[in-house]
Amino acid sequence: MNEPEIYLKNVTKKYLRQPALENISFQLKGSGVYGVLGENGSGKTTLLKLIAGLLRPSSGTVKVMHRPVSRLSSKDIAYLSDADSLYSFQSAQQLIHFWEKVAPDFSKDKAFSMIRELNLDVNMKIKNLSKGNRARLKLVIALSRQVPVLVMDEPLSGLDPLVREDILKLIVMNADVEQQLLILSTHEVSEVEAFLDHVIFMKDGKCILEENAEVLREQKGQSLVATMREVLA
Ligand SMILES: Nc1ncnc2c1ncn2[C@@H]1O[C@H](COP(=O)(O)OP(=O)(O)OP(=O)(O)O)[C@@H](O)[C@H]1O
Numbered sequence: 237m238n239e240p241e242i243y244l245k246n247v248t249k250k251y252l253r254q255p256a257l258e259n260i261s262f263q264l265k266g267s268g269v270y271g272v273l274g275e276n277g278s279g280k281t282t283l284l285k286l287i288a289g290l291l292r293p294s295s296g297t298v299k300v301m302h303r304p305v306s307r308l309s310s311k312d313i314a315y316l317s318d319a320d321s322l323y324s325f326q327s328a329q330q331l332i333h334f335w336e337k338v339a340p341d342f343s344k345d346k347a348f349s350m351i352r353e354l355n356l357d358v359n360m361k362i363k364n365l366s367k368g369n370r371a372r373l374k375l376v377i378a379l380s381r382q383v384p385v386l387v388m389d390e391p392l393s394g395l396d397p398l399v400r401e402d403i404l405k406l407i408v409m410n411a412d413v414e415q416q417l418l419i420l421s422t423h424e425v426s427e428v429e430a431f432l433d434h435v436i437f438m439k440d441g442k443c444i445l446e447e448n449a450e451v452l453r454e455q456k457g458q459s460l461v462a463t464m465r466e467v468l469a
Pocket residue numbers: 251252255256274275276277278279280281282283423
């Protein structure tokens with residue numbers, strides 16, 4: 237797999253005339269876990285959708301793997317949305333077979349192995365799974381894609397604390413962070429702090445800080461949670 241890369245230059249996104257993102261520029265290069273951190277409405281989802289090619293910028297350039305993002309980028313990017321986006325009438329088994337057909341990089345073996353570890357019933361209709369198990373299944377699908385860039389929008393949102401812990405474990409154990417660039421958004425920094433290699437702080441549609449997590453901890457002499465409080469104040 238080629239070295240993963242995400243590149244944004246002067247990216248602005250407006251909904252109608254209202255800017256949701258303003259003049260964002262950064263380059264993320266290399267594998268690892270990148271956290272997009274910020275309060276509600278700061279622009280995290282918009283940023284991740286632009287990277288995943290689900291939205292077009294109003295101006296500026298978004299490139300993934302050195303190519304401007306387009307529909308074709310889905311071969312390089314797996315996207316986990318924060319919405320409950322699974323087809324409810326299917327079973328996990330049917331979903332896995334569907335993904336095997338549509339994504340050549342999808343590893344059916346990895347998916348079934350995660351399903352077994354999680355004790356998920358492959359034959360149960362998705363609509364009958366608990367919210368936590370639907371979240372797990374959505375992750376299984378994203379983590380079974382062997383793509384350079386994994387984008388996860390609020391993978392912990394709306395779940396109770398034990399499920400959240402479990403979901404984080406699932407991500408950490410199964411994302412190939414030696415090869416893949418995993419970029420995830422959250423406003424719960426304390427839960428993900430230990431896993432982050434790199435942080436991108438968002439405030440009011442602007443990227444106010446983008447740095448290696450370890451460098452930032454050393455520079456500031458404090459946790460990322462404390463730094464987030466400081467920079468977002
Ligand atoms: N489809 C849309 N139409 C109009 N405005 C939108 C749309 N989507 C988002 N916005 C606005 O753009 C801004 C950024 O929203 P976005 O969802 O990207 O933020 P966020 O940081 O992901 O928020 P949250 O943590 O609540 O999900 C907000 O002011 C939001 O109201």
